[in-house]
Amino acid sequence: MSEFCPIKGFDHLEFYVGNAKQAAHFHSQGFGFTNTAYRGLETGDRQRASYGMEQDNIRLLLSTGLSPDYPIDQSAIRRILALRDRFNPIYL
DSSP states (O other): OOOSOOOOOOSOEEEEOSOHHHHHHHHHHHHOOEEEEEESGGGTOSSEEEEEEEETTEEEEEEEESSTTSHHHHHHHHHHHHHHHHHOGGGO
16 A cells, blocks of 8 residues: 655745744744744845744744745735735726
């Protein structure tokens, strides 16, 4: 019998969020995660900001793009435009 999903484990989950700093604060205060890593403007990355959050053996990476040309932001822009066109066709 073959397994449906043969994945045995993974290191972390990355979430693309609109505001990584706010999302990190929310996960820290609301769910007890600890901020263990940061990557962004202060560390020399001009394309994205990411916060590494940990709680026991759970690791999350919360990332946001810092320019509209970054793929994270391109994906978000496409989703927003699709929702706008679907629910408010006046703006077409």
